Amino acid sequence: MTTLTQQEDVILRVENIHKSYGNVEVLKGVSFSVRKGETKVFIGPSGTGKSTLLRCINQLTIPDKGQIWLHGEEVTHSKKNINFFRQKMGMVFQNFYLFDHLTALRNVEIALIKVKGMKKDAARDKAMEELSRVGMDSFAQHYPSQLSGGQAQRVSIARALAMDPDVMLFDEPTSALDPELIGEVLEVMKDLARGGMTMLVVTHEMGFACSVANEIMFMEEGTILESGSPEKLLNAPQYERTRQFLRKLTDLYGELGKVNG
Amino acid sequence: MDDLLFIQKDVLPALLEGLIVSIKLIIWSIPFGLVTGTLIAVGRVYGNKSISFFCKLYVIFFKGTPLLILLFMLYFGLPSMGISLSPFAASVLGFVLCNGAYNSEYIRGAIQSVKGGQLIAAQALGMTRAQAVWNIILPQALRRAIPGCSNEMIYLIKYSSLAYMLTCIELTGAGKIIAGRSFRYTLVFSVVGIIYLFMVTLASWLLSILEKKLYIPGWSQES
Numbered sequence: 184m185t186t187l188t189q190q191e192d193v194i195l196r197v198e199n200i201h202k203s204y205g206n207v208e209v210l211k212g213v214s215f216s217v218r219k220g221e222t223k224v225f226i227g228p229s230g231t232g233k234s235t236l237l238r239c240i241n242q243l244t245i246p247d248k249g250q251i252w253l254h255g256e257e258v259t260h261s262k263k264n265i266n267f268f269r270q271k272m273g274m275v276f277q278n279f280y281l282f283d284h285l286t287a288l289r290n291v292e293i294a295l296i297k298v299k300g301m302k303k304d305a306a307r308d309k310a311m312e313e314l315s316r317v318g319m320d321s322f323a324q325h326y327p328s329q330l331s332g333g334q335a336q337r338v339s340i341a342r343a344l345a346m347d348p349d350v351m352l353f354d355e356p357t358s359a360l361d362p363e364l365i366g367e368v369l370e371v372m373k374d375l376a377r378g379g380m381t382m383l384v385v386t387h388e389m390g391f392a393c394s395v396a397n398e399i400m401f402m403e404e405g406t407i408l409e410s411g412s413p414e415k416l417l418n419a420p421q422y423e424r425t426r427q428f429l430r431k432l433t434d435l436y437g438e439l440g441k442v443n444g
Numbered sequence: 445m446d447d448l449l450f451i452q453k454d455v456l457p458a459l460l461e462g463l464i465v466s467i468k469l470i471i472w473s474i475p476f477g478l479v480t481g482t483l484i485a486v487g488r489v490y491g492n493k494s495i496s497f498f499c500k501l502y503v504i505f506f507k508g509t510p511l512l513i514l515l516f517m518l519y520f521g522l523p524s525m526g527i528s529l530s531p532f533a534a535s536v537l538g539f540v541l542c543n544g545a546y547n548s549e550y551i552r553g554a555i556q557s558v559k560g561g562q563l564i565a566a567q568a569l570g571m572t573r574a575q576a577v578w579n580i581i582l583p584q585a586l587r588r589a590i591p592g593c594s595n596e597m598i599y600l601i602k603y604s605s606l607a608y609m610l611t612c613i614e615l616t617g618a619g620k621i622i623a624g625r626s627f628r629y630t631l632v633f634s635v636v637g638i639i640y641l642f643m644v645t646l647a648s649w650l651l652s653i654l655e656k657k658l659y660i661p662g663w664s665q666e667s
Binding site for chain 2: 274339
């Protein structure tokens with residue numbers, strides 16, 4: 184591919200994002216761009232700004248400096264338009280944050296009705312479609328408290344997908360799950376990635392990263408210390424710090440680091 | 445026998461008119477009290493500094509003044525400022541202001557007990573903050589506030605009797621008149637008391653039905 188087509192393919196551009204909380208600088212100038220269909224995985228020690236970065240992208244956290252561009256339109260400083268951009272950037276949270284008073288189906292359809300202004304019937308059909316996409320259609324009438332963590336997370340993925348986003352942001356989607364429930368969520372995410380969804384994923388699931396990520400970004404102390412394809416980053420990391428971190432992950436989770444799982 | 449006849453022929457017909465006024469007072473006050481309480485609670489939790497401060501002040505003022513004094517101020521005080529209210533309107537206004545202040549405390553607590561993150565999740569889907577509060581937070585908070593607000597509604601039924609002090613002849617006022625005429629205070633006020641008891645029981649029953657209707661499976665145990 185030539186540089187030109189790569190440029191044209193860029194969906195999301197993050198430029199020089201800075202964010203401080205009090206005296207602590209959480210993000211110290213992060214820049215990268217994402218092409219259509221790419222999956223980028225962010226790894227790194229906790230407290231290095233990975234989640235803050237995702238939240239800066241859809242402006243749930245307002246960065247102090249820097250710009251975000253979606254399809255060449257500026258997301259930062261977009262004032263009221265931000266609600267349009269947020270629809271285009273689906274977000275999945277560590278703790279699901281399903282709406283507790285609504286069934287799985289209503290969780291998925293409410294934004295279609297209230298935000299997109301869809302008719303009830305059309306919204307219901309669309310919501311059912313998204314629930315089947317994550318294998319949750321038979322749980323449509325269940326309330327969040329009646330779902331397991333893995334099921335709840337799949338519903339929250341369906342809820343974000345229903346808005347037809349251009350990019351999906353996953354903020355540690357499996358960190359709050361029991362080990363035996365992680366697999367079902369990762370399967371859904373792998374299917375999405377293989378189906379051509381553009382995804383940014385903060386996770387420590389290296390198996391997932393190796394099988395679907397185009398690029399792994401290692402973040403430390405508010406910057407992207409190094410990035411590269413899973414093969415490159417896992418087999419020949421440039422920095423000692425990256426190597427140490429990967430070794431810790433391997434110690435914890437076993438030899439998931441073996442490439443091309 | 446004589447008592448029963450007196451109740452049937454004189455007391456009940458006289459009280460009926462008063463009862464209708466009482467019911468009107470209550471029916472007008474409950475929804476506005478609920479709306480006021482919700483607005484004050486939302487303003488306190490989600491408003492900016494000055495709105496939040498104003499709402500806090502509101503609660504302090506109306507929780508802290510005796511309702512009777514408030515009613516006197518509205519009915520006897522406001523005309524000096526050029527605002528004259530009918531006894532009925534002044535009573536409803538007083539009840540709403542007071543009921544709203546108490547409701548707002550229950551609703552505020554309920555808002556704060558809604559599991560965190562849902563507001564953010566709703567905004568991440570493209571809802572404005574106001575949409576998220578209205579569609580996601582309030583339906584949960586109001587459900588949680590039902591037991592507390594039910595209590596306030598029951599108080600309201602009982603303190604609606606204070607309207608009589610503004611010459612709004614409701615149930616208690618009607619009772620006072622017929623008791624004064626017949627000198628059978630104990631009997632008449634017993635009947636009045638039983639009618640209030642009946643109204644409160646009926647309201648409690650209706651509210652518990654409402655609570656059951658709005659029940660969400662597994663929801664109450666999790667917080």
